[in-house]
Amino acid sequence: MDDVTNPLLDPSPLPYDLPLFALIRHDHYAEALEVTMAAQRAAVEAIASDPDDPTFANTMLPLERSGLALDGVLAVFENASSADTDVEIEAIDARFAPQLAAHRDAIRLDQRLFARVQSLFERLDELGLAPDERYLVERAHHDAVLAGAALDEGSRARLGELNQRLSVLTTAFQQHLLADTNDLALHLTDAESIAGLDEGSASAAREAASSRGLDGWLLTLVLPTGQPALATLAEPATRDALLAASRARGRRGGEHDTRSTLLEIVALRAERAALLGVESHAAAVTAGQTAGSPEAVAALLGELSGPAMRNVEREREQLTARAASLGAREVAASDWAFLAGRVAAEHDALALAEVRQYLEFDRVLVDGVFHAANLLYGLGFEARPDLIGYHPDTLVYEVFEHDGAPVGLYLLDAYTRDSKRGGAWMSSLVEQSDLTGRLPVVVNNLNIPKPAPGEPTLLTFDEAGTLFHEFGHALHGLLARVRFPSQAGTRVFRDFVELPSQVNELWLLRPEVMASFAVHHETGERMPQHLQDRLRATAGIESGFSTAEYLAAAALDQAWHRMPAGATPDLSDLDAVDAFERTALTAIGLAHPLVPPRYGSTYFAHVFAGGYDAGYYSYIWSEVPGADIMAWFEANGGATRANGDRFRQEILGPGGSRDPRESIRALLGREVSIEPLLARRGLG
Numbered sequence: 256m257d258d259v260t261n262p263l264l265d266p267s268p269l270p271y272d273l274p275l276f277a278l279i280r281h282d283h284y285a286e287a288l289e290v291t292m293a294a295q296r297a298a299v300e301a302i303a304s305d306p307d308d309p310t311f312a313n314t315m316l317p318l319e320r321s322g323l324a325l326d327g328v329l330a331v332f333e334n335a336s337s338a339d340t341d342v343e344i345e346a347i348d349a350r351f352a353p354q355l356a357a358h359r360d361a362i363r364l365d366q367r368l369f370a371r372v373q374s375l376f377e378r379l380d381e382l383g384l385a386p387d388e389r390y391l392v393e394r395a396h397h398d399a400v401l402a403g404a405a406l407d408e409g410s411r412a413r414l415g416e417l418n419q420r421l422s423v424l425t426t427a428f429q430q431h432l433l434a435d436t437n438d439l440a441l442h443l444t445d446a447e448s449i450a451g452l453d454e455g456s457a458s459a460a461r462e463a464a465s466s467r468g469l470d471g472w473l474l475t476l477v478l479p480t481g482q483p484a485l486a487t488l489a490e491p492a493t494r495d496a497l498l499a500a501s502r503a504r505g506r507r508g509g510e511h512d513t514r515s516t517l518l519e520i521v522a523l524r525a526e527r528a529a530l531l532g533v534e535s536h537a538a539a540v541t542a543g544q545t546a547g548s549p550e551a552v553a554a555l556l557g558e559l560s561g562p563a564m565r566n567v568e569r570e571r572e573q574l575t576a577r578a579a580s581l582g583a584r585e586v587a588a589s590d591w592a593f594l595a596g597r598v599a600a601e602h603d604a605l606a607l608a609e610v611r612q613y614l615e616f617d618r619v620l621v622d623g624v625f626h627a628a629n630l631l632y633g634l635g636f637e638a639r640p641d642l643i644g645y646h647p648d649t650l651v652y653e654v655f656e657h658d659g660a661p662v663g664l665y666l667l668d669a670y671t672r673d674s675k676r677g678g679a680w681m682s683s684l685v686e687q688s689d690l691t692g693r694l695p696v697v698v699n700n701l702n703i704p705k706p707a708p709g710e711p712t713l714l715t716f717d718e719a720g721t722l723f724h725e726f727g728h729a730l731h732g733l734l735a736r737v738r739f740p741s742q743a744g745t746r747v748f749r750d751f752v753e754l755p756s757q758v759n760e761l762w763l764l765r766p767e768v769m770a771s772f773a774v775h776h777e778t779g780e781r782m783p784q785h786l787q788d789r790l791r792a793t794a795g796i797e798s799g800f801s802t803a804e805y806l807a808a809a810a811l812d813q814a815w816h817r818m819p820a821g822a823t824p825d826l827s828d829l830d831a832v833d834a835f836e837r838t839a840l841t842a843i844g845l846a847h848p849l850v851p852p853r854y855g856s857t858y859f860a861h862v863f864a865g866g867y868d869a870g871y872y873s874y875i876w877s878e879v880p881g882a883d884i885m886a887w888f889e890a891n892g893g894a895t896r897a898n899g900d901r902f903r904q905e906i907l908g909p910g911g912s913r914d915p916r917e918s919i920r921a922l923l924g925r926e927v928s929i930e931p932l933l934a935r936r937g938l939g
C-alpha cells in the first residue's frame with residue numbers, strides 16, 4: 256500500500272538514503288514540506304523555551320538537527336524544480352516559496368533563540384569549544400544579525416514582508432525566464448541556414464524540433480548570452496538571429512518580460528539593506544564573504560578590466576584581419592566566436608569540430624573525470640544501474656576509497672530538456688555529517704544536447720570543461736569530512752565555493768589525464784599531439800573576450816546591488832534597464848559593442864533567481880587563490896596522490912567548518928598571490 260506513506264517522510268530503504276524517486280508523486284512534496292516545517296518549528300520552540308542557560312549542547316546541536324528533515328525534502332524538491340519541472344511543480348514552488356521564506360525568518364528572527372546564540376557568542380572564549388563548534392556559533396550569530404534578529408519589532412516585521420515578496424519575485428523571474436527561453440528557441444527550416452553546424456549539433460537540433468512537432472531544426476538557447484552554435488554556424492544571418500534571440504530574453508514586452516520583476520527585486524533588496532543599517536545590498540552580502548566589502552570587489556574588477564579590454568582590442572584586430580581574408584563583413588558581435596574559431600583553426604588543417612570526435616561523453620567521464628579523481632584521491636567508481644535516479648537519463652555511480660570503503664553516491668544528469676533550467680550545477684541530496692552518520696549523495700546537472708538515438712554524445716571542448724568543473728563541486732560534497740551538516744562540502748562562502756571546481760578544470764588539459772580520455776570515438780586513436788598542443792595553446796585565445804564578458808556581468812550585478820534605497824529606478828520605467836546597463840558598463844570601462852555581458856540583466860538568473868545576488872564576482876574572486884593552487888599543483892608534479900591528499904585534507908574535507916582563508920593558507924603555507932591568475936588569463 257504505497258499510497259498510505261510518503262517516500263519523502265519515511266526513511267529511505269535505499270543505500271546512502273538515496274530518495275525513493277520511483278515512488279515520489281507531486282502531492283508528496285506539499286505534504287512533506289508542511290510536515291517537516293512544522294517539525295522544525297516545534298524543535299526550535301523547544302530550544303527557545305528551554306529554561307536552562309544556553310550551552311552549545313542545548314542550543315546549537317538541536318538547532319543543527321532541527322532542519323535536517325526539511326533540508327532533505329527541499330533538496331529533492333529543488334532538484335525536481337531545477338532539473339525536471341512541470342506546471343504542477345512550478346505551482347508548488349510558487350505556493351511554498353513565500354511560506355519557506357516566512358518559516359526561515361521566524362527562526363532567524365526569534366528573539367528568544369537569538370538571545371541564546373548571542374549569549375554563546377559573547378562567551379566564546381569561556382566555553383572551551385572545539386574550533387568547528389566555535390565557528391558554527393560565529394556564523395550563526397553573523398547570519399542572525401544580517402537577517403535582522405537584532406532589529407526592533409517593527410523593522411523585523413517589515414523585513415519579513417520584504418523577504419516573502421522577494422521570494423515570490425525571484426520565483427517569478429525564474430519561471431518567466433524559462434518560458435521566454437523556450438519561446439525564443441530559433442526555428443530554422445532551410446538547410447542553408449544551418450550550414451557549418453557539426454553533425455552532432457544538427458542532429459540534436461532536429462531532435463529538438465521534432466520533440467515540439469516541428470519540421471527542420473530548433474536551436475534551443477543556453478543561459479549565457481553566447482550560444483555554442485555561434486562558433487560554427489556559417490551563415491551570418493543565422494548567427495545574428497540566434498544572438499538576437501538570446502539577448503531578447505526577458506526584454507521584449509509581453510507576459511514573460513522580466514524587467515519590472517527585476518526592478519522590484521533591486522528596490523526591495525536595497526530597502527532591506529537600509530533596514531539593517533547597511534549602505535547597500537552588496538555591502539550586506541559581501542560582509543559575510545571572504546571579499547568583505549563591495550569596495551574590495553570593485554578594486555579587483557577594476558584591476559582586471561583594463562588588461563581584459565586591451566586583450567579584447569588585440570583579439571578584435573586579429574578577427575578583423577581574418578574577416579577580411581575570408582571576404583566576410585565587418586566584425587559584428589555575433590561573428591566573434593565564429594571568427595575566433597577560424598583564427599584558432601588556421602594554424603593547422605583541423606576544424607574546430609574535429610576536437611569533438613575525441614571527446615566522447617562516456618570516455619571523458621570515466622577515463623577523464625573519474626580517472627583524475629583516482630590519480631588524486633584514490634577514488635573508485637562503480638555504475639549502479641539498479642539504483643533509480645529521478646529521470647531516465649540520470650546515471651548513478653557508487654564512489655569508493657582506494658581501500659574499498661564507501662564514500663557516497665554520484666548522480667549525473669547530462670542532457671538538456673525543456674523541463675530543465677539552463678546552465679550546469681551541482682546539488683546535494685544528502686550531506687555528509689558525523690553528527691548524522693550519513694554519507695553524501697550529490698548530483699551534477701549539465702545541459703548537453705541529446706543526440707539522436709544510436710548516435711554518440713560528442714562533447715564540445717567547453718562542455719568537457721564544464722563536466723570537469725561541476726565534478727569539482729561534486730568532489731567537494733563527496734569528500735566532506737565534518738561533524739555538522741551545515742558545514743559540509745559546498746556549504747561554504749559563496750566567493751570560495753567555486754575554488755574546488757575551478758581547480759578541477761586543471762585536469763582536463765593535463766597530459767596524465769588527457770592521454771587516457773581523448774580518444775577518437777570510432778577509431779580508438781589517441782588525439783594527435785598537435786591537436787592537444789593546439790588546445791593547450793589556444794585555451795586562452797578568447798581570454799580577453801571571455802574575461803571581459805564575465806567582468807561585465809559581474810559589474811552589472813554589483814551596480815544593481817550597490818544602489819542605496821530610494822535611488823532605484825521606477826518600476827514602470829522598463830527602458831531604465833537598458834540605460835542602467837549602458838551606464839554601469841561605461842563606468843567600469845567594459846562597454847564594448849562586440850562584447851555583450853555574459854548575462855544581460857533580464858536573463859541574469861544567477862542574481863535575480865539563483866542566489867548569486869551581489870555575488871557573481873565570486874567566480875573571479877575565488878579564481879585568484881584557485882589559480883595560485885593550480886600553479887602549486889603544477890609545480891609539485893600535477894595529479895599525484897600526495898598532492899590530491901593534501902588538497903583534500905586542507906580544502907575539500909574541512910568545507911565550511913573553518914574560515915576558507917585559513918584553509919587556503921594551510922594548503923599554500925603563505926598568503927595568496929594574484930600573479931598566477933593574471934598569467935593564466937593572459938592579463939599582463
Ligand SMILES: [Zn+2]
Binds near residue numbers: 728
Ligand atoms: Zn561552479
